[in-house]
Amino acid sequence: MSPAVLRNFIGGAWTEAAGTDSVPVTNPATGETIAIHPMSAGDAVDAAVRAAEAAFWDWWMTPVPTRSAMMFRYRHLVWDARDELAAIIVEENGKTLAEAKGEMLRALQYIEHASAVTETMKGAVTENVGSGVDIEFIREPLGPFAIIAPFNFPAMIPLYFTWAVATGNPVVIKPSEHCPLTTIRLIELAAEAGFPPGVVNMVLGGKGIVEGLANHPDVAGLSFVGSSPVAEIVYKLVTSNAKRCQAQGGSKNHLVVTDSAVVDRCLPNIVSSMLGNSSQRCFAGSNLVVYDSIYDDFMERFLAEVRRFKLGNGMDPATTMGPVISPQSQRRLEAAVDTALEEGGELLLDGRGVEVDEYPGGNWMAPTIVTGRPGMEVFDRELFGPVRAVQRVSGLDEAISVVNASRYGHTAAIYTEHGGVAREFRQRAQVGQVGINIGTPAPIAFYAVGGRKKSFFGSLRGRANDAVDFYTDKKVVVSTWHVDTSQETGADPAFEGST
Numbered sequence: 001m002s003p004a005v006l007r008n009f010i011g012g013a014w015t016e017a018a019g020t021d022s023v024p025v026t027n028p029a030t031g032e033t034i035a036i037h038p039m040s041a042g043d044a045v046d047a048a049v050r051a052a053e054a055a056f057w058d059w060w061m062t063p064v065p066t067r068s069a070m071m072f073r074y075r076h077l078v079w080d081a082r083d084e085l086a087a088i089i090v091e092e093n094g095k096t097l098a099e100a101k102g103e104m105l106r107a108l109q110y111i112e113h114a115s116a117v118t119e120t121m122k123g124a125v126t127e128n129v130g131s132g133v134d135i136e137f138i139r140e141p142l143g144p145f146a147i148i149a150p151f152n153f154p155a156m157i158p159l160y161f162t163w164a165v166a167t168g169n170p171v172v173i174k175p176s177e178h179c180p181l182t183t184i185r186l187i188e189l190a191a192e193a194g195f196p197p198g199v200v201n202m203v204l205g206g207k208g209i210v211e212g213l214a215n216h217p218d219v220a221g222l223s224f225v226g227s228s229p230v231a232e233i234v235y236k237l238v239t240s241n242a243k244r245c246q247a248q249g250g251s252k253n254h255l256v257v258t259d260s261a262v263v264d265r266c267l268p269n270i271v272s273s274m275l276g277n278s279s280q281r282c283f284a285g286s287n288l289v290v291y292d293s294i295y296d297d298f299m300e301r302f303l304a305e306v307r308r309f310k311l312g313n314g315m316d317p318a319t320t321m322g323p324v325i326s327p328q329s330q331r332r333l334e335a336a337v338d339t340a341l342e343e344g345g346e347l348l349l350d351g352r353g354v355e356v357d358e359y360p361g362g363n364w365m366a367p368t369i370v371t372g373r374p375g376m377e378v379f380d381r382e383l384f385g386p387v388r389a390v391q392r393v394s395g396l397d398e399a400i401s402v403v404n405a406s407r408y409g410h411t412a413a414i415y416t417e418h419g420g421v422a423r424e425f426r427q428r429a430q431v432g433q434v435g436i437n438i439g440t441p442a443p444i445a446f447y448a449v450g451g452r453k454k455s456f457f458g459s460l461r462g463r464a465n466d467a468v469d470f471y472t473d474k475k476v477v478v479s480t481w482h483v484d485t486s487q488e489t490g491a492d493p494a495f496e497g498s499t
């Protein structure tokens with residue numbers, strides 16, 4: 001059977017994406033084409049934004065508790081479908097089934113937080129800011145928002161839309177070309193939950209669709225997650241059109257292992273931070289920065305642990321590392337190793353050229369560890385795959401200067417049993433998220449996420465209460481009323497005794 005051609009979802013209907021081009025969606029473990037992803041033409045953007053704009057007023061006027069109840073219903077449907085969704089994630093993204101199930105649990109928390117809109121939509125009032133003058137702010141939705149997602153969390157990131165919708169805005173979602181199938185299933189479930197036509201729309205495509213949304217006069221704002229170079233371009237384009245934008249970019253996260261780290265306890269955490277999800281996550285530890293005094297012993301144990309990964313199809317329960325997303329990504333990672341060696345790096349573990357017997361068509365790259373330092377590509381540039389660097393440092397000052405030399409500022413973590421060392425690191429690390437004995441300091445849905453420097457463009461972070469601020473405007477109303485006491489009639493009998 002030939003693979004299905006995917007369709008857009010516009011105004012409550014699945015519609016053929018008229019475009020001139022298409023790309024295959026492939027299973028990264030098998031190389032098999034599982035769907036055809038059309039690259040929609042620009043008129044799909046206009047159709048989706050018009051559908052969203054048409055739905056806006058009624059959706060805004062839908063009582064907040066009703067919108068909240070619909071989010072609860074959606075959460076219930078996604079919960080029931082979580083195993084099915086996890087299997088779709090494995091098929092199109094390649095991560096292991098355990099990792100995909102973990103993603104689904106996190107994704108459900110997004111919907112849960114967004115459901116709290118009855119609480120988060122509250123405004124505030126101050127009486128008598130002047131004589132007889134009151135001031136208040138009320139939260140208003142702004143109109144259609146665009147949500148642009150990367151490939152690595154095909155459920156979690158598209159679900160950023162839940163905060164936009166819960167607060168009263170319609171959305172147009174553009175999933176990654178690599179992983180659209182999870183989003184499509186999530187949108188089918190949104191339709192089943194009862195979101196009115198036009199409230200949730202999806203357009204398939206690439207750069208042209210993002211630019212179309214960024215430039216469309218009726219789009220109120222855009223939330224982007226992807227690599228830093230694209231985040232920067234998109235942020236500049238969207239804000240030049242006087243729209244709201246938050247653009248989450250890439251990362252180069254440092255894990256500092258100090259001489260007081262309890263290695264037995266922290267080693268599994270370090271290894272999973274650096275290599276879980278085939279290192280294809282923005283929170284993955286990228287550079288291991290180890291105190292000189294423990295370097296040799298620690299590295300021996302670290303490499304022994306890393307060698308235990310078993311590559312394979314994510315659906316196989318024995319697999320602990322899936323493939324990387326594409327053959328291009330695999331080649332890019334292999335080339336990064338060559339460059340590291342040319343720049344003087346030492347190869348401590350070589351994962352190039354591995355084969356997985358049953359899956360000759362997969363994009364295989366096993367864990368690869370090289371020595372590095374700031375100034376080397378392998379240490380400075382985001383690689384987004386299991387090529388990781390390691391550096392010795394003399395102590396805390398040097399470790400912090402290595403962290404802060406990075407052009408990225410997403411996360412940094414320290415492993416220590418000294419509170420003072422942890423506190424100093426927490427204060428001086430110029431990053432948006434710090435881990436203390438935790439290598440993947442990813443905020444759960446109830447905290448906002450965002451980095452510094454090239455890792456984040458914008459001010460209001462993604463998720464949680466920052467998302468509520470991003471998707472709403474705090475309209476200020478200042479009021480005073482004339483009280484004509486000569487017209488007073490006394491107490492309203494309708495209210496007498498009512499309490």
Ligand code: NAD
Binds near residue numbers: 150205208248250449
């Ligand atoms: P990507 O930048 O290649 O693509 C992201 C999205 O942008 C896709 O939907 C893609 O179609 C679109 N796009 C690509 N090129 C474009 C262009 N020139 N103009 C406009 N749109 C364009 O990223 P990816 O490879 O899909 O995802 C991996 C990246 O995402 C990594 O850098 C990772 O660190 C980052 N990421 C960041 C976070 C975070 O919270 N900061 C979370 C997840 C992933």
